[in-house]
Amino acid sequence: MIRVAMADDQELVRMGLRVLVDREDDMTVVGEAADGAGALSLVDAARPDVLLLDIRMPDMDGLAVLRAMDAPATRVIMVTTFELDEYVFEALREGAAGFILKDSAPSELVRAVRVVAGGEALLSPAVTRRVVSQFARRALTPSAPVVGLDELTSRERELAAWVATGSTNEEIAMALCLSPATVRTHVSRAMVKLRARTRAQLVVFAIRSGLTVKE
Numbered sequence: 001m002i003r004v005a006m007a008d009d010q011e012l013v014r015m016g017l018r019v020l021v022d023r024e025d026d027m028t029v030v031g032e033a034a035d036g037a038g039a040l041s042l043v044d045a046a047r048p049d050v051l052l053l054d055i056r057m058p059d060m061d062g063l064a065v066l067r068a069m070d071a072p073a074t075r076v077i078m079v080t081t082f083e084l085d086e087y088v089f090e091a092l093r094e095g096a097a098g099f100i101l102k103d104s105a106p107s108e109l110v111r112a113v114r115v116v117a118g119g120e121a122l123l124s125p126a127v128t129r130r131v132v133s134q135f136a137r138r139a140l141t142p143s144a145p146v147v148g149l150d151e152l153t154s155r156e157r158e159l160a161a162w163v164a165t166g167s168t169n170e171e172i173a174m175a176l177c178l179s180p181a182t183v184r185t186h187v188s189r190a191m192v193k194l195r196a197r198t199r200a201q202l203v204v205f206a207i208r209s210g211l212t213v214k215e
Contacts, residue, residue, distance in 0.1 A: 002027045002117045005048035007039035007065065008079065009057045013102065017052055017079075020106050027113060036060025043071045049117050055080045055087050055099070063087050066094045075116045075198065093204045095197045097121060120168070121199035146209045148193040156190040161213045163187060163199065164206035 004027055006017045014032050021027045030046040033039040036057050043051060055062040055078045062078055069076070078091045078099035088099055097116040100109060115121075152160065162172045169187065173180045187202070196202040 002113060003030045003046070003049045004028065004052065004113060005031045005033075005039075005042050005046055005050070005074075006052040007033040007036070007042065007057070007062070008052075008054040009034055010054075013054070013079075017109070020109055021113065024110055027110075036062070036065045039065045040068055043069055043074055047071060048074055050074070050097075050113050051076045052079050052113075053077065053096075055091060061087070063091055063094065066091060066096055072197065077112055077116055089204070092200045095201055097198045098200050119199070121163075121203060146205050147195055149205075149209050151193040152190055153186075156186050156193070157211055158214075159183060159186045160190045160194070160202060160206040160209075161211035163190075164203045164211060165213060166203075 004021045006014055006021075006029070008014050008017070011034070014034070018029050018032065021029050030048050031042045033042045037060055039051070039053060039060075039062075042048075051074050053062045053065060053076050057065075066076055066078075075097040076091075076095070078088070078096045079102055080088065080099055081102050091099060098112065098121050100112045104112075158176075159172060162175070167175070169180045169183045172178070173183045176183070187199070190196075191199070191202050194202060194205045196205055
């Protein structure tokens with residue numbers, strides 16, 4: 001059972017998320033909060049598997065909550081109104097597992113929870129790799145070092161670059177004629193060496209390091 005919590009200052013949004021989650025047989029809502037401080041208390045008390053976190057809240061926004069959280073096992077999906085939200089890249093860099101738009105179809109939201117609970121990264125289908133790269137270049141200078149980059153093997157560098165395209169392990173395996181298990185192993189090793197807590201954070205580090213897929 002996937003334990004889900006949600007934090008949003010709009011009661012109507014929380015109600016909609018709660019209804020969507022509760023109707024799924026493999027999910028259950030373990031709590032909700034109306035502000036950032038409440039979100040931190042909720043995570044500490046309930047230790048959800050997935051937290052749906054509004055990126056814009058008064059007093060303490062979602063980004064501040066993400067930075068203050070001390071719950072490595074809780075994976076965070078940032079929920080935003082705008083696909084070009086200025087906080088999106090920063091949230092990914094801080095360890096969010098991904099983000100989704102508030103007006104996404106119910107099926108997309110449910111899929112997002114399952115994907116993130118399963119350890120994968122999640123970016124809204126409305127957001128392209130070009131947008132992620134745009135945030136990366138805007139937020140970080142090329143000289144910003146990434147710890148552990150020199151420790152990567154050539155294969156790990158290659159697969160980290162592929163992950164940054166938004167491809168799944170299965171898609172990467174097909175493109176490179178490798179087994180999904182092999183891809184998973186190399187990606188996991190790259191995450192450990194780069195100190196990436198989530199796959200989405202690996203995307204950020206790969207972009208930050210200038211890793212690209214060779215044509």
